[in-house]
Amino acid sequence: MCGIVGYIGDQQASKIIIEGLKRLEYRGYDSAGIAVLNGKLEVKKGKGKVSNLEKMVTSAQNGQIGIGHTRWATHGEPNDINSHPHTSQNGKMALVHNGIIENYGTLKKKLTDQGYEFYSQTDTEVVAKLIESFLVKDNRSLKKAVQHALHQVEGTYGIAIVHSDYPDQIVVARKGSPLLIGVGEGEMLIASDASAVAAYTDKVVYLDDGELAVITKEGYTVESANQIELTKEVHELALSLEEIEKGGYDHFMLKEIFEQPKAISDCLRGRINSEDGTITLGGIEDVMDKLVNAKRVVIAACGTSWHSGLVGEYLFEYLAKVPVEVEYASEFRYKEPLIGEGDVMIAISQSGETADTLAALREAKARGALVLGVVNVVGSTIARETDAGVYIHAGPEIGVASTKAFTAQVTVLTMMAIKLGLEKGTITKTRATELITELSRIPAKIEEVLEDTTEIQRISNLFSYAPNFLYLGRSYSFPVALEGALKLKEISYIHAEGYPAAEMKHGPIALIDEMMPVVVIAATHHTNDKMISNIEEVRARKGRIIAISTSENTEVADLAEFTTIIPETMDVFSPLVSVIPLQLLSYYIAVNRGCNVDQPRNLAKSVTVE
Ligand code: G6P
Numbered sequence: 345m346c347g348i349v350g351y352i353g354d355q356q357a358s359k360i361i362i363e364g365l366k367r368l369e370y371r372g373y374d375s376a377g378i379a380v381l382n383g384k385l386e387v388k389k390g391k392g393k394v395s396n397l398e399k400m401v402t403s404a405q406n407g408q409i410g411i412g413h414t415r416w417a418t419h420g421e422p423n424d425i426n427s428h429p430h431t432s433q434n435g436k437m438a439l440v441h442n443g444i445i446e447n448y449g450t451l452k453k454k455l456t457d458q459g460y461e462f463y464s465q466t467d468t469e470v471v472a473k474l475i476e477s478f479l480v481k482d483n484r485s486l487k488k489a490v491q492h493a494l495h496q497v498e499g500t501y502g503i504a505i506v507h508s509d510y511p512d513q514i515v516v517a518r519k520g521s522p523l524l525i526g527v528g529e530g531e532m533l534i535a536s537d538a539s540a541v542a543a544y545t546d547k548v549v550y551l552d553d554g555e556l557a558v559i560t561k562e563g564y565t566v567e568s569a570n571q572i573e574l575t576k577e578v579h580e581l582a583l584s585l586e587e588i589e590k591g592g593y594d595h596f597m598l599k600e601i602f603e604q605p606k607a608i609s610d611c612l613r614g615r616i617n618s619e620d621g622t623i624t625l626g627g628i629e630d631v632m633d634k635l636v637n638a639k640r641v642v643i644a645a646c647g648t649s650w651h652s653g654l655v656g657e658y659l660f661e662y663l664a665k666v667p668v669e670v671e672y673a674s675e676f677r678y679k680e681p682l683i684g685e686g687d688v689m690i691a692i693s694q695s696g697e698t699a700d701t702l703a704a705l706r707e708a709k710a711r712g713a714l715v716l717g718v719v720n721v722v723g724s725t726i727a728r729e730t731d732a733g734v735y736i737h738a739g740p741e742i743g744v745a746s747t748k749a750f751t752a753q754v755t756v757l758t759m760m761a762i763k764l765g766l767e768k769g770t771i772t773k774t775r776a777t778e779l780i781t782e783l784s785r786i787p788a789k790i791e792e793v794l795e796d797t798t799e800i801q802r803i804s805n806l807f808s809y810a811p812n813f814l815y816l817g818r819s820y821s822f823p824v825a826l827e828g829a830l831k832l833k834e835i836s837y838i839h840a841e842g843y844p845a846a847e848m849k850h851g852p853i854a855l856i857d858e859m860m861p862v863v864v865i866a867a868t869h870h871t872n873d874k875m876i877s878n879i880e881e882v883r884a885r886k887g888r889i890i891a892i893s894t895s896e897n898t899e900v901a902d903l904a905e906f907t908t909i910i911p912e913t914m915d916v917f918s919p920l921v922s923v924i925p926l927q928l929l930s931y932y933i934a935v936n937r938g939c940n941v942d943q944p945r946n947l948a949k950s951v952t953v954e
């Protein structure tokens with residue numbers, strides 16, 4: 345949520361900051377703003393996207409130091425005044441913030457009593473004035489004033505500050521919201537994530553919670569919360585510019601859908617061996633004994649990652665015979681969770697920054713559970729705070745609606761379940777070899793689905809203006825139904841519900857009439873007969889059946905009004921293939937409706953507030 349970029353060096357800061365903000369726009373796009381030091385502090389900001397801001401920033405803004413922000417609104421509606429940066433009363437200092445200041449009401453009152461005036465409804469303006477109050481009162485250095493102010497602040501923040509009396513430094517601090525330093529030669533950048541700095545440097549330093557840094561164009565110093573100077577590890581980024589650009593596709597989402605065969609191959613590479621039926625997952629080898637002896641596994645995640653967790657539940661219970669619970673990370677903490685030693689939590693997150701997932705894993709860790717991560721973004725907070733984990737290696741995912749991260753997460757969970765099953769003896773080596781061999785064929789099967797999208801486009805054209813959709817699936821196809829419905833809601837704003845097919849009888853069936861498109865995912869063999877009965881029930885009420893099924897399943901094709909054919913695979917792998925037409929369906933419908941596919945309204949890709 346919210347993206348922060350900053351630059352200090354010899355180049356025109358505003359150009360670099362705007363470019364970085366565009367790369368971070370997936371974190372929020374309610375408003376954007378920039379502050380540059382050019383003799384004095386110059387601020388431009390306003391409602392809307394970074395492209396609006398770009399028009400406001402004239403060449404007059406020639407300073408070589410500055411900070412910028414793209415906002416996902418928490419406190420205060422997304423208007424010009426509430427946009428970041430927020431400034432001090434004397435107009436010398438500007439601050440951008442990602443996170444939530446929980447005690448901003450109390451602080452605001454104190455500052456108002458001291459004579460400070462507030463113009464916005466944001467929690468952030470309070471921090472700007474609080475820092476100013478310490479600067480003015482005690483004539484401290486900017487760093488000291490920030491440190492002092494942050495001691496009084498409760499909540500989460502990633503902040504960056506520039507001040508015209510300190511024209512050679514940017515002060516940044518982090519607690520709960522991600523922030524990194526991009527280390528260049530004679531120039532430095534700061535950003536919420538690496539995609540904003542990748543064009544300028546491949547060296548980054550990740551700040552940890554409680555840390556504060558002073559950045560100059562020659563270097564940086566980092567201090568811990570108790571003001572001890574730290575030596576931070578410099579990480580090398582493995583991020584190419586090509587990966588974070590659209591590469592000829594109309595939208596990032598479409599590019600990412602088509603990248604799935606590669607993403608899954610990358611995810612499998614070096615990890616599976618279909619000749620000897622083994623799986624090597626370097627990140628969790630050392631904790632495998634704990635996983636083997638786990639009383640149960642608790643999966644915590646949000647959104648699409650929660651759906652892949654549900655697929656994980658089916659996989660772990662079937663292949664490794666371990667009880668699994670899948671928790672919404674946002675609920676986990678608030679139910680006094682019964683979790684402790686002997687339990688294993690798997691936290692799944694594309695971004696590795698989702699605040700609720702982070703809170704859930706911290707809770708589980710504090711109660712003694714082993715916490716594993718299944719994460720995409722290397723070096724992210726969740727990746728660093730888990731005891732061990734497996735990266736999904738899907739490459740940067742920029743489209744707000746998650747696609748390739750879902751299939752890569754499911755791929756990792758599949759490998760983990762097979763590996764665990766092998767080590768526990770719940771599957772034989774022969775069975776593991778069969779499974780691994782089929783798993784290695786999945787990228788080619790997805791490729792097959794992507795080769796011809798004509799039918800799915802035809803269906804999309806017919807139903808683009810349907811007000812509602814129902815998605816039904818059983819067994820492994822149930823989480824896929826939920827994911828299909830979520831994709832449609834997210835980017836086309838059509839109301840859609842995913843349901844276990846049999847549960848339809850207990851409510852949603854009342855909604856079915858000749859206006860209702862019902863997407864049935866008939867991709868699992870062991871539930872096919874029952875699925876056919878459910879299709880009959882929909883037909884009897886004149887629902888419009890859109891089936892996702894295999895060519896061998898002629899019975900389903902005969903009953904459905906439309907069928908999208910996917911290749912045959914084992915039931916355990918079916919989500920990896922059956923989800924593809926659903927991603928495409930939502931994509932083409934959103935495009936037909938003129939929706940902003942990559943930046944759907946009100947959403948953000950990285951949700952760093954609880
Ligand atoms: C947001 C995104 C979703 C994502 C969810 C969880 O809602 O828009 O695409 O599934 O957060 O994010 P994570 O990064 O933890 O997987």
